[in-house]
Amino acid sequence: MRELKILAVVVFFSLLTYYLVEPYAHHQMHMKVDANGDEIHIESHGFTYDGAADIAEAERKGDEVLVSKKKAFWSKVVQISKIKGDVVVGEASFALCIGCHNGANFNMGGAIPPNLDHVGGIYDKNYLIALIKDPAMAGNVDHKYKNTIEHPMGRIQVMMTEDQQIADVVAYMIAKKAGEVSPKEAFNEACVRCHAMRYVNVTQLGDTPKFKHEKDELAYKIKVIEEQDAVKAYMGKLPQDLSMMIRARSEHFMETFVENPQSQLPGTSMPRVGLNQAGYDKVKAYLTEAGDPSKKAREKLGPWVIAFFVLFTILAFFWKKSMWRDLH
Amino acid sequence: MAKFDENAKPFTNKWLDERIGLNTLKRVLNTEYWIPKDINFLWAMGMILAATFGILLISGIFLLMYYKPDTNLAFDSVNYTIMSEVGYGWLWRHIHGVGASLVFLIIYIHMFTGIYYGSYKRGRELIWLSGMGLFVAFSAEAFSGYMLPWGQMSYWAGMVITNLFSGGSLEAYGLVEWIRGDYVPGDAYLTRFFMLHVLLIPLVIIGLIVLHFGTLRLPHVNNQEGADIDYEESAALYKAGKKKESKVIPFSPVFLSKDIFVMGVYFILFFYLVFYHFNFAMDPVNFDPADGLKTPAHIYPEWYFLWSYEILRPFSKDVGLIAFALSQLAFIFLPFIDRSPNVAPAHKRGLFQIWFWVLLIDMIVLTAMGKLPPTNETFAAIGWYSAVLFLFMGPALFVITIFEKKIEKGA
Numbered sequence: 238m239r240e241l242k243i244l245a246v247v248v249f250f251s252l253l254t255y256y257l258v259e260p261y262a263h264h265q266m267h268m269k270v271d272a273n274g275d276e277i278h279i280e281s282h283g284f285t286y287d288g289a290a291d292i293a294e295a296e297r298k299g300d301e302v303l304v305s306k307k308k309a310f311w312s313k314v315v316q317i318s319k320i321k322g323d324v325v326v327g328e329a330s331f332a333l334c335i336g337c338h339n340g341a342n343f344n345m346g347g348a349i350p351p352n353l354d355h356v357g358g359i360y361d362k363n364y365l366i367a368l369i370k371d372p373a374m375a376g377n378v379d380h381k382y383k384n385t386i387e388h389p390m391g392r393i394q395v396m397m398t399e400d401q402q403i404a405d406v407v408a409y410m411i412a413k414k415a416g417e418v419s420p421k422e423a424f425n426e427a428c429v430r431c432h433a434m435r436y437v438n439v440t441q442l443g444d445t446p447k448f449k450h451e452k453d454e455l456a457y458k459i460k461v462i463e464e465q466d467a468v469k470a471y472m473g474k475l476p477q478d479l480s481m482m483i484r485a486r487s488e489h490f491m492e493t494f495v496e497n498p499q500s501q502l503p504g505t506s507m508p509r510v511g512l513n514q515a516g517y518d519k520v521k522a523y524l525t526e527a528g529d530p531s532k533k534a535r536e537k538l539g540p541w542v543i544a545f546f547v548l549f550t551i552l553a554f555f556w557k558k559s560m561w562r563d564l565h
Numbered sequence: 566m567a568k569f570d571e572n573a574k575p576f577t578n579k580w581l582d583e584r585i586g587l588n589t590l591k592r593v594l595n596t597e598y599w600i601p602k603d604i605n606f607l608w609a610m611g612m613i614l615a616a617t618f619g620i621l622l623i624s625g626i627f628l629l630m631y632y633k634p635d636t637n638l639a640f641d642s643v644n645y646t647i648m649s650e651v652g653y654g655w656l657w658r659h660i661h662g663v664g665a666s667l668v669f670l671i672i673y674i675h676m677f678t679g680i681y682y683g684s685y686k687r688g689r690e691l692i693w694l695s696g697m698g699l700f701v702a703f704s705a706e707a708f709s710g711y712m713l714p715w716g717q718m719s720y721w722a723g724m725v726i727t728n729l730f731s732g733g734s735l736e737a738y739g740l741v742e743w744i745r746g747d748y749v750p751g752d753a754y755l756t757r758f759f760m761l762h763v764l765l766i767p768l769v770i771i772g773l774i775v776l777h778f779g780t781l782r783l784p785h786v787n788n789q790e791g792a793d794i795d796y797e798e799s800a801a802l803y804k805a806g807k808k809k810e811s812k813v814i815p816f817s818p819v820f821l822s823k824d825i826f827v828m829g830v831y832f833i834l835f836f837y838l839v840f841y842h843f844n845f846a847m848d849p850v851n852f853d854p855a856d857g858l859k860t861p862a863h864i865y866p867e868w869y870f871l872w873s874y875e876i877l878r879p880f881s882k883d884v885g886l887i888a889f890a891l892s893q894l895a896f897i898f899l900p901f902i903d904r905s906p907n908v909a910p911a912h913k914r915g916l917f918q919i920w921f922w923v924l925l926i927d928m929i930v931l932t933a934m935g936k937l938p939p940t941n942e943t944f945a946a947i948g949w950y951s952a953v954l955f956l957f958m959g960p961a962l963f964v965i966t967i968f969e970k971k972i973e974k975g976a
Contacts, residue, residue, distance in 0.1 A: 257933035485852035531655035539840030550829030
């Protein structure tokens with residue numbers, strides 16, 4: 238039938254144009270290539286961390302020393318992860334962590350040490366081991382420091398020197414600091430010391446309290462600005478507000494970026510966050526709540542509206558049929 | 566003065582007829598506005614455009630109630646207030662965004678239908694010209710609207726497009742500043758584009774739609790074979806009940822019944838996109854707030870401007886601007902470039918048919934290359950050749966149609 242042939246032509250050219258300007262063009266625009274011009278495929282690795290991505294990155298740079306350093310570090314991490322940790326002994330060591338991670342909201346060397354209430358639940362075990370072993374290497378931001386000791390958390394290297402000690406404290410975190418966590422808590426613990434999210438009234442200092450007097454509000458604002466300046470001085474620029482991040486970046490970008498920021502923004506000062514799959518899901522849920530709050534309503538209403546127009550079209554079809562019956 | 570029946574009850578048919586010629590209006594605009602029977606669904610695109618414009622207008626009115634044209638407030642009024650505080654604000658916004666993109670898809674289909682069937686030829690020149698006026702007005706409306714969310718792409722697209730007015734080597738930066746009201750896009754810039762988007766351009770569009778419909782009434786709509794129909798004879802046949810023999814149908818309700826059906830199909834697609842696939846019309850880059858100190862890695866216009874953007878891009882500054890200006894004007898002159906005496910579908914017009922498909926494919930290639938990064942040499946080369954090809958399409962049409970043989974009636 239002629240009409241269907243014409244429709245096929247229209248649909249074909251529309252879809253062709255769509256394919257070229259959307260999936261194909263975006264793939265080309267966001268493609269990363271290595272020194273030989275070959276495409277680097279950045280794929281999510283399920284929020285587990287074994288250093289493979291970091292080693293591959295160092296290999297692409299052609300830096301032999303760096304490659305062997307990364308390999309040695311991550312094989313050490315895997316080795317420690319096989320040691321059986323003692324939860325009771327770990328608790329004692331954990332007291333060392335609390336010295337800084339004390340919830341006082343006090344900036345130490347660039348950022349506020351995050352709250353560790355759910356640390357064993359939202360972060361990957363290997364990542365936690367790596368972080369205690371060498372925070373700069375774990376975050377894949379070793380290019381920022383001459384020596385890890387310069388890292389705000391660098392002193393951990395002289396505080397926890399034994400592999401067994403690291404295994405113990407991580408075992409403690411996973412056993413005792415992994416309770417039920419809400420999306421908001423996961424987000425606050427993982428992101429907030431650097432990022433604000435103004436649509437849910439969160440700044441680098443955490444939830445913004447309500448104030449009765451403007452004077453108090455302004456005084457708090459100044460504290461926020463001071464904290465932002467400190468973060469800015471440490472990171473090089475103020476990390477972006479995350480309010481609309483869930484819509485401003487694709488799902489693939491978010492996943493691979495959170496797993497390893499260097500994969501999408503080479504040279505960025507943002508360290509790897511180290512979230513595990515469950516932790517990332519919580520953070521993502523909270524980003525969606527802030528940046529795309531209509532998602533649920535949209536998904537609920539969609540089928541009804543479409544069903545309405547399907548019915549409308551069927552009725553219109555029969556009306557047209559009846560109108561055109563005597564014409565040919 | 567005309568006679569008015571004393572006994573006619575107010576607002577009855579007779580009462581209205583005596584005052585505004587209701588029956589005449591109905592006859593002229595509906596029941597005896599004759600449309601050829603030999604048409605396909607592409608003839609419904611006009612009504613689909615009218616409906617889409619209506620939807621844009623209504624959704625726009627709802628958005629207008631909460632939008633704040635201020636560089637400090639605009640982004641959050643759209644992304645926070647409308648998206649999360651206003652009941653169904655998200656729905657209106659998605660409808661508006663998707664509608665703004667789809668309206669151009671239908672405009673292009675409508676335009677290429679007109680070109681394929683020769684619906685711009687003698688007697689129908691004004692339909693084409695008012696249509697091109699609408700295309701220009703819709704383009705301006707789309708561009709000004711794109712500024713309003715004040716995201717990264719709003720800002721940088723605004724920067725790039727207003728810079729074009731410096732005229733290359735003319736260095737008319739004074740003109741650019743005058744258009745922006747500032748050295749860079751800022752508050753003065755945003756408020757004037759807001760005014761253009763919600764008042765001046767919509768008024769122009771509404772006026773042009775009326776004109777476009779008006780230009781259609783006397784020459785009548787074209788048909789699939791470009792046949793020259795004797796409307797009086799066919800209308801008489803139809804009215805006498807010989808519907809099979811008649812070549813025409815009344816606009817309402819017969820033609821309209823088909824329009825409404827096609828519209829239904831279109832709205833299924835429309836709302837599928839609104840609910841499940843809106844990113845193509847609402848670029849993620851624009852969900853980052855405007856930042857004059859941070860240029861996005863890739864700046865590109867929305868898909869419907871890409872072909873003309875690609876005619877600008879591959880050449881040196883001045884040549885590019887001239888080519889761009891020519892390409893913007895080229896379609897307007899179509900009725901005068903095409904010298905052929907035939908009103909017939911492209912597949913009956915020999916070389917013209919080849920010309921048509923080359924034009925369509927060239928524009929799709931330009932569209933694709935307009936978005937692909939020009940740092941890739943292959944893409945840059947394809948872009949350059951297709952832009953040059955586009956510039957030759959006008960003269961080519963002139964030559965082809967001069968030599969086109971007249972198709973004998975009844976052949």
